[in-house]
Amino acid sequence: MVESVAPHGLHHVTAIAEDPQRNVDFYTKVLGLRLVKRTVNFDAPDTYHLYYGDSSGQPSTLLTFFPWPGAPYGRQGVGLTTATAFSVPPESLGWWQKRLRALDVDADEPIARSDEEVLRLRDPDGLVIELVASEGDSRSGWDGVASIPFDSAIRGLFSVTMTERLLDPTADMLAGMLGMQHGQDTADGSRFVMSGGTEGTAVDVQPRNISRGLQAAGTVHHIAFRAPDSETQAKWRLELLEAGVQVTEIIDRRYFTSIYFREPGGVLLEIATDQPGFTVDEPLLELGQHLKLPPWLEPNREQIQASLPPLRVPPAPRPDEVDG
Template structure:
């Protein structure tokens, strides 16, 4: 176990969408996140990779999407991450409930879960998003969204929920191999936490007898944990290999480096570095305004741009 990584929490969640414009409109206009990077799926550069987060796209605030026009709808079930939770100020819960109702967003009434109040909604593709009323979250979120006041803004990732046919193998990997600690449990889920359970550090494992999920539009593709640097990432990779886990080489994702592997239930996990971040190829004030490509794809820019659908993005902040 590489204990040095345990305190660093969630880095990002990546999901699959169908229509890129509908995706941008929902996450920037309805939820008030900032589009911090418009790039392509490096493994399939004919499709976008869209990143949303706080002002600078700091790790622990990021939700990203692979939009594939014409993609089939996915199906929730075991072997998938079935909910992505964001932190909001407790006093903003009623504001969000009213806003979602006015915008006719598919949302449930808030419910109590242990000591949390949770508002569950679904995006236009059916992806499950939860807003958790969390006291004491010091993150400011993105306060540049005109329709969402700063005192109600989403602060960042709070937790993810993994639905598994068998609880124990997944929990054992998260605790034994990845250095997480058991947190407070409820009757239907087991929580594992990093950094003592601060915001953006929780993974809930939900045992279920449901059929296996189908990964397509409206489902999570993978979840990523934070590594402070490449040296720690490389040590973690070595630990995984020595444990007999199939893990990728370290891959350059332009804004961080990554390794990928699967937990016993089948959920794809990533370990991503905090650096270099999203301002490596675009000024802070212009984040998300331009299609950015890594150096190895720049020679194909014209071909890539011609293959991508037109996309209207929010104006840069002034």
Template sequence: MTTIAPQGLHHVTAIASAPQKNVDFYTRILGLRLIKRTVNFDAPDSWHLYYGDEKGTPSSILTFFPWPDVPRGRQGAGMTSATAFSVPGTSISWWHDRLKALHVDVDAPVTRDAEEVLTLRDPDGMVLDLVAADGDLRSGWDGVASIPSEHAVRGLHSVTMSERLLDPTADMLTDLLGMGSTTEQAGRSRFSMGGGDAGALVDLTGGARERGYQAGGTVHHVAFRAPDLETMTLWQRQLVEAGVDVTEILDRQYFKSIYFREPGGVLFEIATDTPGFDIDEPLLELGRSLKLPPWLEPNREQIARSLPAITLPDLSADPS
């Protein structure tokens, strides 16, 4: 039996277009904290923006590569088709009213698998779900962007992946990644990590006919939690032994990570919980300035000139 057993989602990384629109939406509209302004380490002429709760706790984090000229992507097989956040159980109607008032593209609430779900789309068309989760005791980042603490986003809830065939991906999730299969209804299968709480869930839908196109408004990869580097090193070895094409361990400054693809094509990452986002700036100043890893510091001036300007919004102001 495998010892690979992620305890939940670590983060989701997606592709956006205009960085300022991205910052405004996720901080002013959804009330997430911009916890890190850095660059794509593999392409340092572009931003990598991190959002989350106050500390950037694993399972609260959504990150973006904003590429201003990127075309709009297309959903389909081999794609993460929705990223869900957890909100308090009584908050769905409040969020629906707020988003409608702010002219966000939002659907009417629905009940899915006994959960109340509100589906919306960000400025690039990325699909987001807000899921009512009474049992989620995480605090999120309370009292910002005109959002009362009792309605604040708590963190990631789940991701939904769209596949042509369910079984190969389901087998990897259960047999190799140690997830449990919990529910299956209406063409949707749910898999859980750890205790199966919000932030530790993966949903699969099958039957997608056309391959998706990864570009603006789509998810780039989904990351799962490893507690530390020692555990990740063990998991990497086991993935290799199972015949998975997995990368070497990469230094992402705020965590170490490995990457591989599931059979349907979605890019997976396993990321360590440590060292965290306060290693290069104080907690109170997270996200206020450009941070670079040591190996890019010699090129700071050139990198800074290449990046589109970003203005941090005044979160005390009403976004309307």
């Protein structure tokens, strides 16, 4: 176990969508996240890779999408990440409930779960999103959407939920190999917590005797944990290999470097570095405004752009709207 990095927190969650414009409209206009990068799936550059987060796209605030037009819809089940939770100010859940109802979003009534109050909703593809009332979250979020007041804005990721056939094999990897703390047990499962406090550090594992999930539109593709630097990432990779886990080489994702592996239940995990971040190829004020390609794909820009559907994105913010 690499103690200096294993408990660092969530970096991002990546999911699959069907319609890119519908995806942009929902996450920027309804949930009020900032589109911080418009690029492509580096492994399949005929589709977008869209990143949403806070004002500068800090790790622990990011939800990203591969939107594949015409993609079939998936099915929630074991072996998948089945919920992605965001932190919101405690007093804002009622405001969010009214907003979602007014916008005809598929959402449940808020419920008390353990010591948390949670509002569950589904995006236009059926992806499960939760808003968790969280005390003491110091992240500022993104307040560039006029219809969402700052004291209600989403702050960042809170947790992810993995649904598994069996608890113990996944628990052994999270707690034993990746160094997370085994936290609270409930009737639904167990929580594992990284040491970064309450801001994007929780992984809930829920054992279920249900069918295996089908990964497609409306489901999570993978979840990523934070490594503070490349050296620690490399050490973590070595530890995993020595433990017999199949791990990819370190892959350059332009805005971070990554390694990928699967936990015993089948969920794809990633370890991503905090740096260099999203301003490496685009000024802070212009994040998300232009299609950005990594240097190795730039020679194919004309062909790539021709394969992508047109996309209307929110206008660039004023300088006083960005605190990064």
